[in-house]
Amino acid sequence: MNRNFSLSTTQVTWLIVASAPVGINTLPRVLNEQTQQTGWLFLMASALLVYLFMRIIIILPARYPGQTIFEISSHVLGRWVGGLFILFVTVMMILGTGLSLRLLADGVINYILFHTPRFAVIFSMLMVVIYALSRGVETIAYINEIFQPLILLSMTLILLLVINKADFSELTPILSDEMNIAQGAAASFYPYVFILTIVYFFPYIKDHTVLKRGLIFGIITILWIVIKLFILSVTLFGTVELNYIEYPSIEFARLIQFPILERFHILYLIYWVIYSFTVHTVSLHVGATGINYFMPKAPLMTGVLIASVIAVSFSLYPDNIERVREYATYLNYVNTGLVFMAFPLLVLIDTIKRKVKPQ
């Protein structure tokens, strides 16, 4: 691990943005099923809550500057419990990567490569991700600095191209009568399901202000992306039709009529593939780092290969997209629990230990 490298605020921001899973493309439908047109309010509330809880979690690197999350959790919970805790988080990240790969593969096969085996799509993406991981954290930070602004730009361009077709009266009344608050809240946390990946980058963030700024900018950027996707999906398709659209963001790209290009949504898929690459790079890095914690003498690439095998196996396991969605829901619950309970609890235990036995 090259601990001399230090992340900047911009890099932390983009790494947090890269933690928003690929499934945010299906989020408008899932959220609409539970909350109807009120979904955007849920998204704002969940962003605020996630920010508050993450602010609690980032007390840890302020207390243990320069230390990895493994070192911190071992210090707070003891070697065995801390190790098991990190193993659990790591496995969740790898499984999340697997599901994300599967969602990507299904999307690619549906829209671009109709006759290509799913394994080929997943494996080829994984090869590129492994290559990126072999170049180190610095490269991961740099590629996010290159791609994320372009992704944001292309999404904003799409917004501008379809906004004339949007019917904003679909957003009223603001509060829907048929919303399921509990399910809606759970769905609205989905964009932040991997936000804990940033804890694995703690040793590379030397200045705590950088982390604080990066966190707020990152969460605001994710919020902007998902709110825009949700509002556009609702205003373009309506709350009823939206329930039957598998990939709403791709479908509204279909509505774009561009003078030179036909089937603009296929171009939109380019953005989607690049975005998923950034997500997989960050999440698999986290998984590999976690595995390497248990094999301290092995090079990082050993962890990368083990994490990749697990992720590929899990990505091929579900029979159909419904299963993928089901597993993603469970994973969402677990990760929400990690953000709102497990990690804040870690901070609380550390605080109590410090009070009892001042360091």
Add this chain to the structure above:
Amino acid sequence: MKKPGPIDTRVMLIQQQLGNTEDFKVRRFQTLYGQKGALIYINNISDPKEINRLIFPRIYEEGKTQILQSRWIQETLPLREIEVTDDDAKIVENLLLGKVILMLEQDPDVCVFQAENFPFRQPEQPTVETTVKGTKEGFVESLSTNIALIRRYVPEKDLQVEHMEAGSLTKTKVALVYLNHVHLPEVLEEVKQRLKSIETDSILSSSEIKQWIEDNEWSIFPASRLTERPDSAAQSINDGKIAILTQNSPFAILVPFTFFETIQNMDDYYEKWYVSSMIRLVRLIAFFISIFLPGLYVALIHYNPGLIPSDLLVSIAQSRTQVPFPVIWELLIMEVTIEIFREAGIRLPKPLGQTVGIVGGIVIGESAVQANLVSPITLIVVAITTMASFSSPQYSMAYSFRLLRFLLIGAAGMMGLYGFILGSLVLTVHLASQKSFGIPYLSPFAPAQYRNWIDQFIILPLRWRNVKPSYLTKKKRKGDWKPLKRG
């Protein structure tokens, strides 16, 4: 037979080291006081006329009444540079550099006079980096002339020149030129260390040194820039870069080098800002075309024709009906053919090279289309791509672009648009992981240095352009240097 005296013995010892070469010349003489001496040089590379004109009259006068000593000659003769040594190895070394040796009886030392007379051409218009409004003089093969040219462009007291040697056999002189108050000390130290670590017999050109000191020898992207224009070198030195000049090479190596400098040229600053900005944007478009167009063409024609407008698609389909090859083979055949023509065009004499271009480009291209070996649209794609690849002002980057095309054609041929995107991702990851002497290759975009974003694609008016690249001007203490990780 004359019995050899001490002078003859010493001359013989030197001659033995040089073998039986016939251009080894010895001019023996004796002063009026009776002291024997010898003037030694290698014919063709030394010009002893100046020595004859200035030294012999003095030796004649002073040698009437006393025994002469090398030290005395060094102190009293008004010549530009005289070195005194008693080291035989150093004497031979100086002889090979074209210097003249004065050896005197009863004196253990010898005088070394500068009298080099190597054939060098005068600065001429650059042949690779041609310019409309820029300087019409380029670097030449003489190191001292090249240093003089830079000194003329940068008459600054902080301009430093450090000499080193590379190649155990050729002992090629290398000069590092930089501005003391601007450059990054760790980059300079890294350059010196890498030059010292060159382990080879022969260094004959800047291009060889460039390869030896590169960060990653497996990367197809250059980690430094070659220029034959002194104004480019001077501007880079002003910005905090280090120029590496090599004896016998008309190219200066400029380090560090970042990827986005690929589309920048010194001429951009000689035009009005809006003209230069437009030219840079054209180069940027050409860069994208040269790398991505053939791959995208394969992906769209072979896998995703739905993206192409219907009218154009019908036209393309009609033109390809008679072509027996899949589009990827058609494209590869044409790309390889173009590479053959290009290589032949370079090797042939200039008038013949033009003929080959006409025959290759028009006659064979036209015939290939008529014989249905390739479709007209493929020919257009290959021609545009080839022209676009030469729009980069950095000549060596054009090679990288050409190689990358094949990577993306292969990726698109295997997995269509998805493969094309993955290929582009590999390319970006590779670029993001590269460094040039510790400076990230994608600076100032990754890592983002917003201050340096100006002057990358768009040039601002001159009075607003007073910012030096921050990644080049960060000043650190000299002791901070640690070896950088390559690659």
